[in-house]
Amino acid sequence: MNYHEIYLYINEEETPMEIQDYIKKTITLIPNVSIKQSWENGYHICLFGEIGDIKEEITKDLQQLLARYPSKQYDEQQFRQKYSTISQYFQKEKSLNEIYQNKVMVPEKPNIQLFQNEGQVHLYLKIHLAFDRIFLPKYWRKNDIEEISREIYPFFSKLPDKTLSEEYKLYSNGFVSHLSHYVGFLHSIKEEMRGPIKQSFKQRKAQLGELLVEENALFHELQEIYKQVSAAIEREEMNFISPQNVTDVKDITKDASDYHQAFFQNEALLALVLHDVVLTTNKWVLNVLYEKLILLQLKPIDKFFMNYVFSSTRFKDEFQEVFE
Secondary structure (H helix, E strand, O other): OOOEEEEEEOOOOOOOHHHHHHHHHHHHHOOOEEEEEEOOOOOEEEEEEOOHHHHHHHHHHHHHHHHHOOOOOOOHHHHHHHHHHHHHHOOOHHHHOOOOOOEEEOOOOOHHHHOOOHHHHHHHHHHHHHHHHHHHHHOOOOOOHHHHHHHHHHHHHOOOOEEEEOOOOEEEOOOHHHHHHHHHHHHHOOHHHHHHHHHHHHHHHHHHOOOOOOOOHHHHHHHHHHHHHHHHHHOOOOOOOOOOOHHHHHHHHHHOOHHHHHHHHOHHHHHHHOOOHHHHHHHHHHHHHHHHHHHOOOOHHHHHHHHHHHHHHHHOOOOHHHHO
C-alpha cells in the first residue's frame, strides 16, 4: 500500500489562504488523499493517504508556500501548558517534547502502523474522504454545529436500533456513542458546572428545532461505510475494539464514567458489543468526524452539544437524570 503522511506544522489560528487553496486543490485532484488537523508536536495539518510517487513534489510545494507565507509564531510554553492534560490522558506526553513551527516533515514510518491491517487503513481513509466530499468547502471557515448536526443526523437516526441488555441499559443504535461521550463529558467537569451546561444545551436545542431524517448526500456516503464495516467484521478483519486491543482500551477508560466503562470493563457486555456492526460503525465514523470538526473550526463544547442533542432525541426517558 503506497500510503504516506506529510505534516505541515503551522499555526492553526492563521493558516494562509494560499496554503488552504493548495491543500484543497490537492485532495480534490488526487484520489484517496485526505487531511486532518491536530496538536501533537505543535499545531499541524496532516495530508495523508495513497500519495504515491508525487510525495516529493507535494512536500516541495508546501515548503515553498510556507517559506513565502509563514504563519505567526506562538508561545511554545503556553502551548505545552494548554495540552499537558490531554497529552497525559491519551498517553502522548512525548508529543510535547519537541514543538515544530513553520516546518514540513515526512515521517519514515507513518501512523499506518497503528492499524491492525490494510483493510482498516482503507476504511479509515474512506470515512475521511466521505466527509471531505461534503465538507471540503467549509474547512478553515467559521461553521456552526447546528448546521453540521442537521447534515449528519439522518445517518445516525436511520441505523438499526435494538436492545442488547435491558438490565444494563445497553443498546445498539446510532446514538449510543453520542450518549457515552456526553456522559463522559459531564463526568469530566466539576459538579457545580453540570447544571448550567445542561440548561444551556437545553436552550440551544430548543432553538435548533426539529432535526429532519431525510436522506442526503452524506447519508448515502456513510451508508456505504456501514456496509463495508459489516463485511469487514464478517471477515474478522475488525471488531468494536479495533484498531486497539482490549487491554489498552481498559487502561484508557479506567477513569471514565461508570456508563462509559460498562462497554469495556464488563466482560459480558463487551462480548455483546464486540462484533456489533452498528456500534463499530458509530465508533469509527465519530472518531473521524471529531477530527473533521477541528477543520470546521468548531470548539470541543460544540461537539458535546451535538452529542447531547443526538442522544437526548433517543434516550431521554431511559437516562432522564443525564439530561435533566
